[in-house]
Amino acid sequence: NAGVMQNPRHLVRRRGQEARLRCSPMKGHSHVYWYRQLPEEGLKFMVYLQKENIIDESGMPKERFSAEFPKEGPSILRIQQVVRGDSAAYFCASSPTSFRHEQYFGPGTRLTVT
């Protein structure tokens, strides 16, 4: 049973470009959480999605960031017009259902903006 997959593992973008981060949850998991870890900091919640629905995006910056979790395929975190401050590690976690408090983390995507 494969774990949570994230790709790419490392991504380098120039200022102004778009970054697309992918997260494939564990098989049978329909809940996805995205977290961001800025350098030398803890993880901060960004967004919680279920299949085809954004449930909570209270941690996501209002501009340039968007997330989706389509019926088929991975969850995507999209950052438009990246700036240096977006450089961070982005982790996704998947969960099979609610009310179990189990989140399985992927290895993370390290985004570097030059």
Add this chain to the structure above:
Amino acid sequence: AQKVTQAQTEISVVEKEDVTLDCVYETRDTTYYLFWYKQPPSGELVFLIRRNSFDEQNEISGRYSWNFQKSTSSFNFTITASQVVDSAVYFCALSEQSFGNEKLTFGTGTRLTIIP
């Protein structure tokens, strides 16, 4: 609002010493879960333990032990006979139950260095 405080930013101990990492949390809920994660230099997050608010029993797993005290809102983590492989950043986290949303609130982490 929920909050997790890890007051120890960095700790260094000599190998084989015991070390305790502190975690204090704030929540208004009566039902919640507490977690510890390890982040080694390679960067991934390694799950260590999950504890719900109704279970105040301390837990031991090999050299690791956890002390949950609801009265002081603390969930401390002790490593006995530390080893170099224990060097990592350790995060404490909290989740509440809010209409199925179990997002985690993390502390800022404690960087543990074991000196050989």
